[in-house]
Amino acid sequence: MPVGRDPGDFGAEGGLFRQLRAASAGAWEAYVWHPFVQGLTDGTLPLPAFRHYLIQDYLFLIHFARAEALAVFKAESLAAMREKAAAITAILAETELHLRYCAEWGLDEAAVRAVPETAETVSYTRYVIDRGLAGDILDLEVALAPCTVGYGEVARRILADPRRRAAGNPYQSWIDMYASADYQALARGAAARIDALGESHGGTARLASLSATFGEAARLEAAFWQQGLDAA
Numbered sequence: 001m002p003v004g005r006d007p008g009d010f011g012a013e014g015g016l017f018r019q020l021r022a023a024s025a026g027a028w029e030a031y032v033w034h035p036f037v038q039g040l041t042d043g044t045l046p047l048p049a050f051r052h053y054l055i056q057d058y059l060f061l062i063h064f065a066r067a068e069a070l071a072v073f074k075a076e077s078l079a080a081m082r083e084k085a086a087a088i089t090a091i092l093a094e095t096e097l098h099l100r101y102c103a104e105w106g107l108d109e110a111a112v113r114a115v116p117e118t119a120e121t122v123s124y125t126r127y128v129i130d131r132g133l134a135g136d137i138l139d140l141e142v143a144l145a146p147c148t149v150g151y152g153e154v155a156r157r158i159l160a161d162p163r164r165r166a167a168g169n170p171y172q173s174w175i176d177m178y179a180s181a182d183y184q185a186l187a188r189g190a191a192a193r194i195d196a197l198g199e200s201h202g203g204t205a206r207l208a209s210l211s212a213t214f215g216e217a218a219r220l221e222a223a224f225w226q227q228g229l230d231a232a
């Protein structure tokens with residue numbers, strides 16, 4: 001396997017998730033192995049870049065939880081509603097990590113909430129919500145998947161990279177969060193859900209439009225990292 005290119009075991013061979021990832025291979029690669037991610041890996045990412053990113057990510061997660069709540073509303077079964085409710089709980093737990101970093105920088109929750117959302121944060125979160133409002137549960141889950149699954153893949157790539165700075169990496173607790181068994185299970189579940197909905201909701205016939213959504217979300221993810229680098 002090439003260095004830093006561990007794709008993980010997300011989605012089944014031949015399933016919709018892997019078809020979507022393959023259809024947006026360039027945008028996906030630009031997202032999951034963005035220079036920001038490489039800076040996290042070897043610990044060279046400037047702190048102001050991380051700080052800008054993390055504060056915006058806290059704001060991002062609030063809106064992402066709203067999008068997951070829309071997926072509860074649009075869920076096709078009670079089991080799916082439970083899975084989506086668990087995803088909301090996981091996102092809210094994720095924000096605790098952000099608040100711990102912010103507390104180290106002297107920012108409490110009210111101070112973080114008072115930071116205006118950037119264009120990158122608004123465009124990504126509202127795009128996902130719009131896909132969910134305009135489409136059905138599969139459209140929404142495809143818009144959500146690059147976020148949930150992508151960070152699972154990002155963490156696996158970081159761990160697999162020989163340039164990884166393991167000792168004294170200032171971003172280790174961030175890496176640990178997304179490499180954790182809990183997060184990896186969430187990411188695997190999100191990819192498996194895309195595969196299942198692909199079967200039940202006519203994924204093959206809708207491939208062109210679903211690929212457009214997936215690719216756009218992957219591009220918005222890359223832009224989200226980039227705003228951190230641009231702020232440093």
Ligand SMILES: Cc1ncc(CN)c(N)n1
Pocket residue numbers: 057060061094146147148151221224
């Ligand atoms: C922008 C973004 N994308 C994904 C994740 C992982 N939940 C996140 N925290 N932020």
